[in-house]
Amino acid sequence: MANIPMPTRQVDELGAHGSAGGGGALVRLQLEGCEGVRKRKSCVGMLKSSIMLIVLLMVFFGSFLIGRYPVSPDMVVAIIVSKVIALPQVWTDTMETIVLKIRLPRIMAALLVGGALSVSGAAYQNLFRNPLVSPSILGASWGAGFGAVLGMILHLSWIWVEGLAFVCGLVAVFCALTISSYFGNKATISLVLAGIVVSAFFQALVSALKYLADPMNTLPEISFWLMGGLSKVKSQDVICSVLPVIVPIVVLYGLRWKINVLSVGDEEAQTLGINVRRTRLVVLVCATLLAAAATSIGGIIQWVGLLIPHTARMVFGANFTRVLFASLVLGATYLLMMDNLSRSIATLEIQVGILTALIGAPFFVFLLARAKRGWG
Amino acid sequence: MLAVDNISFGYSSSSDLLKSLSFAVNKGDVVCLLGPNGAGKTTLLRCLLGILKTRTGSVRVKGRKIGAIPARELAGYMAYVPQATTMVFPHRVLDMVVMGRTPHIGFTAGPSDDDLAIATEALAKLGIVHLADCLFSQISGGERQLALIARALTQRAELLIMDEPTSSLDYGNQVRILQVIDNLAEQGYSIIMTSHFPNHAFLLCNKVLIMKNGTITAFGSPDEVVTDSILSELYTTRVRIFEIEVGKSKTMKVCIPVLV
Incomplete structure (x- = not known):
């Protein structure tokens, strides 16, 4: 880098009184006008974000009130706050168990799964420059489905079923990547086709396992799981899945600008200074981790990862920085x-x-x- | 500044689209690439940008092979202005233009207020600052081309590579883009552009590179290279070049086709 001077200042300075045709004052006026518009726009953006977060908080606390056993709102707040600050106990032990051991894990699971699926979908959509792509595009869902069904047939304990689902989801995507790289470097289309093939293959394996499953106990369990649901979630599951969800989201946040630039196309992105191959690979891995983690907790929940990023774009525009944040919050709220x-x-x-x-x-x-x- | 030494390129090893091309671009040059459809103009640009890997030979920027320069650093030396395309996602014009700042943005950062200011300034320079908040997909073809040029300017690279900057634009917009390119050349940018109009060479360029079937048939100043005989052969159609007077003791050449 040292032996090549950066572009000369001459270019910049000349540029400043360049082609606008002697309209220096006019340009300045326009720039200031633009500044005002931008401030107003960013205010609107802030307002939208705040509303989104307030709705999330309201839904979060409201969710504790839903269920067979009635718990009043002040009790819910008191029980949750008591975990941080010591409070005199005015609630029954049953209430505490229901709020912290039954409802809290389920609420957290819904937030994690909804957020993970939506962020994964948003990243995949930008990566493939196709707004119709969902997190299951590369086979993560059906791979994870196969792992979970296998675990259920082998009567493994639930945490192992989820672990197996996660691993098989990753294996499926790895297969898709290997197949597409075997067919050469026309990345997007061969990757999508490989994903379809791998999905179909794992779907067939799932059917085979269902056929073998005990129709009295295991088969209904499998069927319910494949429909997608959070009824079996325990706090242990939530704790185990926090890292596989948070870490990819943090990495994607770090790469948010590069992902945004990738949406103009690989070749243009490269001329804009992006290492396309490396960035694509990292984003692919992160989005897949999210999809596999979400599927391993909640089963095959469709449409969330496809629709929420769209809604986010509708509200906040196409800039991936905002789409990422909005998808996370909207996805979590929606699934909850x-x-x-x-x-x-x-x-x-x-x-x-x-x-x-x-x-x-x-x-x-x-x-x-x-x-x-x-x-x- | 840019040295192309004996490069060949082909998608399959049996047939080459580019055959042993060599030429050099100096600082301040405005080079026009002329050639019929399929001559390999766009392929050549893609090789210069490092998008395509040449089979033999080398492209050097300031003495270094482009294959050895990371994309991020290379983007600081040369900027690409593609043909105005449609976007899948509804980016705002300002968001699109600020993407040019990518080589200057930190590894995990997004564009700063300074970057946004630079992008707005580039829009203002091209007279389209009022479009900053419009959607890129909803502005006209000429405005898109201007926005893409603005994006390239924010890269602060000395060399601009433009792929048919006036393609599919109406006459007024063509002239507007040519005026912009001329101003940029005056400001010290080096420019390589492809074109289907020999007149562009007379209007803007100090060098013309003529390509046919993947080889360079002529390279030199417009007066030497853009002649009746060379153009007639290049496009296999009769072309005449006239010298006309524009203003006091100023002449310029124009190229017109002859219909029989």
Whole structure:
């Protein structure tokens, strides 16, 4: 780097009174006007972000109130605060168990799964420059599905089932990557095709295992899991999945600007100074970790990772920095709301995957209608 | 500044699209690449940018092979202005332009207020600052081309590589883009551009590179290289060049086709 001087200052200085055609004052005026507009825009952005966060908080606390056993709001707040500051106990032990051991893990799981799926979808969509891509595109979902079903058939304890799901999800994506690299470097299309192939293969394996499963006990368990739901979540599961969700999100946040630039296309991104191969690989790995982690906790929950990034783009524009943050918050809020519905709408629980699909499909039609005016 | 030494390129090893090309671009040069469709102009640009790896020979920037320069550093030396394309995602024009700051943005950072100011300034220089908050996909072709030039300017690279900057623009917008390129050349940028219009060579350029079937058939100043006979052969159609008077004791050459 040392022997090559950076571009001369001459260029910059000359540029300052360049081609605008003697309109120096006019330019300055325009710049100032622009500054004002930008400030107003950033205020609107802040307002939207605040509303989004407040809604998340309200849904979070509200979720503790939903369930068969009634717990009043002040009790919920007191029980949660008592974990941080010592408070005199005015609640019953049953209440504490229900709030902290039953409802809290489930709420946290919904937040983690919703956030992970949405961020994963947003990253995949930017990476493939295709707004119709979902986290399952490279086979992570069905790979994880196969792992979980295998674990259930072998009657492993639940935490091992989830572990196996996570590992198989990664294996599936690794297979897709290997297949596509075997076919050469036309990255995007061969990768997507390899993902479809791998998904189909693991789906067939899942069917085979279902066929072998004990129809009285294991088969219903498998079927429910494949629908996607959070009813089996324990606090242990949440603790185990915190790292595989948080670490990729932090890495993606670090790469947010590069991911944003990748959305103009690989070749242009390279001329803008991005190491495309390396960046793509890191983003791919992170998005896959998220998808596998989410699937291993919640089963196959579809549509969240496809629709939430769209909604985020609709509200905040295409800049990936904002899309990442908005997807995380909106995704977490959305899945938590859906999970609340799933456990309160009927006397018996409806799997959350069914609800997200029921709402997702019509919403997708709405997106298609909008798509004529550009994806946003 | 840019030295191309004996490069060949082909997607398959049997047929070469570019055959042993050599030329050099000096600081301040404005080089126009002329040639019929399929001559390899865009392929050559992609080799210069390091997007395509040449099979033989080398492209050197300031004495260093581009293969050995990391993308981030290379982007500080040369900027690419692609043909205006459509975007999948609805980026705002300002967000698009500030992407040019990427080589100057820290490894895990996003664009700072300074970067946004530089991008806004570049928009202002090209007279499209009012479009900053519009969506890139919703502005006109000419405005998109200007925005892409603005993006290249924010890179602060000395060499601009433009792929048919006036393609699919109406006459007024073509002239506007040519004016912008001329101003940039005056400011000290070196420019390599492809074109389908020999007149562009007379209007803007101090060097013309003529390509046919992947080889360079002529390289030199417009007066030497852009002649009746060379152009007629290049495009296999009759072309005449006239000298016309523009203003007091100032002449310029124009190239027109002859229909029979």
